Amino acid sequence: MALPILPLIAASLFLLVFGYAAWGASDFNQAARIFPMAIGVVGLVLSVLDIVLDLRTGDVEKVDAPPFRHVALHFGLIAVYLLLFVLIGFPLATGLYAFGFLLLTTANHGKIEWFTSVLLGGAALLVASLLRMLVGGRF
């Protein structure tokens, strides 16, 4: 019987957070403690119930999750874009990301579109520069 991996990961994550919330609340003074502790305890019970149900039922209805490496790739690209944002500024990071992303995507589809990538990278750079001006050029 296949284990429902993603639901178990989610429930376990919630269990950890609720456990920490209930335990961490004991450091707060009384007025600040009651609400998070109560929610933490309730959440713990719900998470345990959820894990038990997931394990009991076993193979849940299929979730159409894309292949993990594709998901990891796109999250990785988003993280790189945001890192570039901080390092080299919003307009340049956006232009570079659009260019590199389109090169990669079109390469995956079998035919690299250099012209389209340069064009859209340039368009993204222009639009980002305009938006930056609109918000007062603070970054």
Added chain:
Amino acid sequence: MLRIVDYQVLIEALYIVFEPARLLWLLVGVLTGLVVGILPGLGGVVGLALLLPFIYGLDPYAAMAMLIGVGAVVSTSDTFPSILIGTPGSAGSQATIMDGYPLAQKGEAARALSAAFSASMVGGVFGAIVLSLIIPVARPLVLAFGSPELFMLSVLGLTLVGTLSGSRVRNPIKGLSAAAFGLILGTIGGAPAVLEYRYTFDALYLFEGINLVLLSLGLFAIPEIVDLLCKGGAIADKMGSVGRGWRQGLRDTLRYRWLVLRHSAIGVVVGFTPGLGSAIVDWLNYGIVVRTSRDKEQFGKGDIRGVIGPESANNAKDGGALIPTLLFGIPGSASMAILLGAMTTLGIEPGPRLIQNRPEVLYVIIWSLAIGTVAGTLICFLLSRWIAKLSLIPFHYVAPFILMALALGAYSSNLHWADLMVLVVFGLLGWLMKHAGVPRAPLLVGFVLSPLIERYLWISLTRYGLSFLLQPLVLAIAAITLLLMLWQVLSTFGMGGPGKSQMQKGEA
């Protein structure tokens, strides 16, 4: 003499909305809703989350007009991909495919679109009218509610959202867990009752708590973008011509006007109930249209009633959903949670104080809903041929621009690099929740309600001690909440596997 509507405030609100700058922001919201509705997979929540960062610096009326404008139009523009290419633009247009797409395949796409737009417009305006009529009627009830009643009502609302959201039979537990998780996230930062900072790990960044913009963008926008990118390619390889039949569609809506009004009313009622999202409104109304029609042979093959019923309902639901959000401060969906969060940020407190102190805000929202619906419909009619072609653009050409808006929105409020990191973390969490079958809407609702619930709780305890729980109305609401939770949890243990219909997809 009982006044049905406070005309003075109504007219004052109209003047407020019709100031050119505010109309412009309403139009920005309408255009954003238009684009978001047309690109399948994004939905109104993403549109609201994208515009949320831009409310800072706007006056409250302009900001509300812009946000309401998004929601008013998504339910109209999401019809394009549903009818033209058989792919739902958002959760609220799934049922429209059943008869809209076959009509398009027969060369009657324009007729279907025209009927959908006009029915949507009537539904949206109907919802706005109901909302305006409900306010004076509900006012004495709302003003009679104190902190104990509001506390228990918030708990009931959150329970409803937690137990009814999503599509799987075990969502009661998962939904309630998500709601509790949102409540915990909402406690990060300063406590409302005392001077204490909670769960900050001594990091100054967390003293202000989690930013709603980051949470909503991360939870809802990033997972959708990543999934669309993983799917790859264009939404559709080709699309039939929109063709002719615009007038026929309008005649159909007129011919079935009672159907439009009936389903608009149902849409308002369902929208009023927390946790029943767009998908449920859509499918429920489609089911009712089919069951109550004498001649059913054409349903599923291109019966125009199968388009008109769901479309009028899913626009009317916006008016219904605003009732608990504005009058009681209880959002019934992720969209309403974002709206509520935005109102709090703008210094507008929903609930009794809004009705008493700032009734013009209510009517600004109503006018924005009505005007946004009409404007969005007109734009859809006028630009349909060009708008339709947007669905043919491969998503990877559009994605960098959406991510750009996302990054700008996330960074611009605090100018802190940690905002971008938090955005990615919530994006991962949102993706995990989406594919683990954990509904995300209860988390957002819980997060927005957390400080309010805690504040109501503390005021109640300070004034009445624990005896606040024994007040009649509080007891009644608590009993309903407990019964509901018990019923859902017991039915969960009694069932061995997935039980809800395949038709129910999408989240609140």
